[in-house]
Amino acid sequence: MSKSLLVISRQAPWSGPSAREALDIVLAGGAFDLPIGLLFMDDGVFQLAPGQDAKAVQQKDLSANLQALGLFGIDDVFACSHSLAERGLTPPASAQPLDSAAVSQLIERYDQVMTL
Amino acid sequence: MSTLHVVSHSPFTDSRLASCLRVCGAHDAILLCGDGTYGLHNAALQAKGVKVFVLAEDRQARNLPLPEWAGSVDYPGFVQLSIDYDKVNTWL
Numbered sequence: 013m014s015k016s017l018l019v020i021s022r023q024a025p026w027s028g029p030s031a032r033e034a035l036d037i038v039l040a041g042g043a044f045d046l047p048i049g050l051l052f053m054d055d056g057v058f059q060l061a062p063g064q065d066a067k068a069v070q071q072k073d074l075s076a077n078l079q080a081l082g083l084f085g086i087d088d089v090f091a092c093s094h095s096l097a098e099r100g101l102t103p104p105a106s107a108q109p110l111d112s113a114a115v116s117q118l119i120e121r122y123d124q125v126m127t128l
Numbered sequence: 129m130s131t132l133h134v135v136s137h138s139p140f141t142d143s144r145l146a147s148c149l150r151v152c153g154a155h156d157a158i159l160l161c162g163d164g165t166y167g168l169h170n171a172a173l174q175a176k177g178v179k180v181f182v183l184a185e186d187r188q189a190r191n192l193p194l195p196e197w198a199g200s201v202d203y204p205g206f207v208q209l210s211i212d213y214d215k216v217n218t219w220l
Contacts, residue, residue: 030220053147053151092151112151115151116151116152116153119131120129120153121129122215123214124215125216125217126217127220128220
């Protein structure tokens with residue numbers, strides 16, 4: 013049995029390569045059927061905001077990658093509810109909101125954790 | 129399972145330490161290195177009550193006093209901690 017990995021994505025979508033790289037790691041893991049989870053936290057929850065326009069800043073759209081998570085068999089997608097509330101975002105349908113205690117338990121559950 | 133959280137950014141310019149404290153479990157520990165050592169005198173860190181370690185050379189370089197509730201480790205100590213805890217979560 014492979015070790016389970018939790019990727020914590022905590023950078024805003026257009027601030028640098030971290031958001032895309034975190035998604036790429038998760039999708040690559042999913043392609044190999046690794047037990048992998050994804051948690052959006054801090055500014056990372058901005059990746060989940062609706063109606064974003066990547067073209068306006070000459071970048072590639074991340075929403076296609078987000079939609080691919082399901083296709084790659086990645087169902088364990090979470091969002092920190094504290095981070096969402098701080099930023100005035102409503103919990104998206106694509107990620108299960110977790111409070112701080114639940115995030116702590118989530119980290120506990122995985123064999124390895126990677127924060128980007 | 130226990131986690132060693134490694135924080136290397138100053139809590140005064142960045143939210144990593146605050147977020148780490150929010151989700152840190154009771155059996156976890158926090159290792160401060162680099163500018164993360166400026167977090168040694170963060171009241172919330174002491175109040176959290178988890179084990180706190182600081183990389184000695186980064187603390188010495190900044191001449192920060194070592195609080196009695198924090199442990200000081202050198203690089204071999206850092207390696208030992210990463211073995212002692214089930215996993216390491218580096219707040220990159």
